[in-house]
Amino acid sequence: MVQTTKFTLTLLLVLAVYSPAKASSSVDEVIATCSKDWDGFDKALAKFYTIAKRDIKNMSTQELTKKLNAEDPQLVLVSLFWPTDLSEKYLSWPSFKDCSEKNFAVRKVLSNSAATPKERAAEIELLESCIHVTYYKDHLAKPLDRLLACYKDRAKR
Amino acid sequence: MIAQRRYMAACALVMALSSSLTAGLLLVQPDQALAKNASETKSSIKSIKWDEVEKQEDKSYATESITELKISGQNFESSPNFKGTMNSRKNFDLACKEFNAAASANNICDDDDPARPEQYSQMFESASKALGIPEVILLCMTGVESGFKYTAKSTDGAESEGLAQVTRKTAPHLASLFDKDKHGFKSVAWENFKKGSSPPMSSIPTPTKDTIRSTNPKDAPVQIFAMAMYLRNSIIGDHQELKQKNINLSTMDGLKKITHYLVASYNGGMGTGRIFLDSGMNDSSIEGPYTQRYFKRIDKCLDRMAKGF
Numbered sequence: 001m002v003q004t005t006k007f008t009l010t011l012l013l014v015l016a017v018y019s020p021a022k023a024s025s026s027v028d029e030v031i032a033t034c035s036k037d038w039d040g041f042d043k044a045l046a047k048f049y050t051i052a053k054r055d056i057k058n059m060s061t062q063e064l065t066k067k068l069n070a071e072d073p074q075l076v077l078v079s080l081f082w083p084t085d086l087s088e089k090y091l092s093w094p095s096f097k098d099c100s101e102k103n104f105a106v107r108k109v110l111s112n113s114a115a116t117p118k119e120r121a122a123e124i125e126l127l128e129s130c131i132h133v134t135y136y137k138d139h140l141a142k143p144l145d146r147l148l149a150c151y152k153d154r155a156k157r
Numbered sequence: 158m159i160a161q162r163r164y165m166a167a168c169a170l171v172m173a174l175s176s177s178l179t180a181g182l183l184l185v186q187p188d189q190a191l192a193k194n195a196s197e198t199k200s201s202i203k204s205i206k207w208d209e210v211e212k213q214e215d216k217s218y219a220t221e222s223i224t225e226l227k228i229s230g231q232n233f234e235s236s237p238n239f240k241g242t243m244n245s246r247k248n249f250d251l252a253c254k255e256f257n258a259a260a261s262a263n264n265i266c267d268d269d270d271p272a273r274p275e276q277y278s279q280m281f282e283s284a285s286k287a288l289g290i291p292e293v294i295l296l297c298m299t300g301v302e303s304g305f306k307y308t309a310k311s312t313d314g315a316e317s318e319g320l321a322q323v324t325r326k327t328a329p330h331l332a333s334l335f336d337k338d339k340h341g342f343k344s345v346a347w348e349n350f351k352k353g354s355s356p357p358m359s360s361i362p363t364p365t366k367d368t369i370r371s372t373n374p375k376d377a378p379v380q381i382f383a384m385a386m387y388l389r390n391s392i393i394g395d396h397q398e399l400k401q402k403n404i405n406l407s408t409m410d411g412l413k414k415i416t417h418y419l420v421a422s423y424n425g426g427m428g429t430g431r432i433f434l435d436s437g438m439n440d441s442s443i444e445g446p447y448t449q450r451y452f453k454r455i456d457k458c459l460d461r462m463a464k465g466f
Contacts, residue, residue: 069428069432092397095393098334129328129330130333133427134394134426135427141428
């Protein structure tokens with residue numbers, strides 16, 4: 001009996017260790033990496049994307065819509081970085097394309113060491129403005145507030 | 158002892174199975190395309206070839222043409238409600254009066270202003286044609302939003318200025334839309350707008366975030382176009398979903414529904430617009446007295462227009 005319990009516990013432990021990280025912690029991880037380690041940001045995004053894509057695949061259309069309307073951080077981040085991944089389950093996905101394009105431009109300019117702080121600030125301003133038009137007006141959807149803060153901080157360096 | 162060995166062996170087996178299972182999950186996903194995409198994304202993100210990605214982005218955008226927005230324009234043109242008043246454009250000054258009635262505090266169509274009433278009417282007509290937004294919607298939205306000669310402040314403290322009441326935060330994005338040659342905004346819509354308004358509007362100022370936020374009536378052309386652009390932006394984002402709603406714009410009910418969607422998006426961002434759509438376009442899905450009051454003001458304006466003033 002004791003052996004069985006130990007075995008079960010071990011099995012649970014092994015599965016826990018080997019199961020993928022939860023998406024919510026990945027959002028935090030992505031944002032934290034953006035702030036602390038710009039060079040590792042792309043890698044963190046890739047990791048996040050793999051999990052997010054799997055989660056989206058397992059979601060029903062209704063569930064995804066409900067979560068996105070409730071500003072689920074994982075889906076908000078997907079909508080900004082990979083809006084086309086929402087296309088199968090979210091009819092309004094094109095509404096995210098403009099900001100996604102601007103987000104792309106920001107990442108590009110922040111990765112360009114020759115870009116001036118002014119150029120960087122200009123791109124971030126456009127992204128922030130787009131986010132204000134596309135997402136909620138009275139507050140920025142999480143984690144976009146923290147993402148913008150990271151970009152702004154990076155722009156100064 | 159035997160039991161312990163068995164236990165150890167079982168653990169080893171579990172470890173081995175788990176490892177291979179996990180590896181299997183990660184490397185040999187049932188959905189091969191998913192795994193492939195994920196690895197491709199990973200590698201492309203790792204060393205981004207910006208130019209190539211940009212090319213792909215251009216490609217995807219090119220599939221959306223400006224004519225897509227005609228979902229509202231075409232149906233609307235056959236609307237019996239507005240045929241006599243808006244399409245024939247018999248009474249530009251009446252349209253302007255309606256605009257002033259909606260923008261009660263401002264009276265920007267006053268003869269003392271640099272642009273005369275008929276010029277404003279031309280602007281609305283041209284912007285409507287250029288971007289496929291029904292003129293009656295454009296006129297009522299702009300009228301309700303008009304902020305000339307005063308600076309409005311929304312309940313959340315966001316400052317809005319100019320005719321279209323854009324905020325400091327939203328103005329740069331709107332201004333950036335004017336520069337999107339690749340989307341055909343500037344090269345097609347903006348040029349058509351200018352042509353349709355000539356000769357009085359031959360010297361339209363260059364659209365920038367400052368002209369969009371300006372409180373000077375001389376910047377009205379840019380701001381009317383910006384409002385049409387804003388509305389177009391909201392519609393094109395939710396185009397597929399709006400199409401599925403089968404809204405009949407030849408009826409007042411349909412016209413009000415689409416306008417309420419635009420009001421919700423304009424007031425609360427497109428997320429709010431989507432909540433409105435998901436609720437089956439139910440007004441009560443939008444919380445807050447401000448938007449509810451806005452719905453009433455818009456309805457009043459649309460009703461007046463339908464009656465021919």
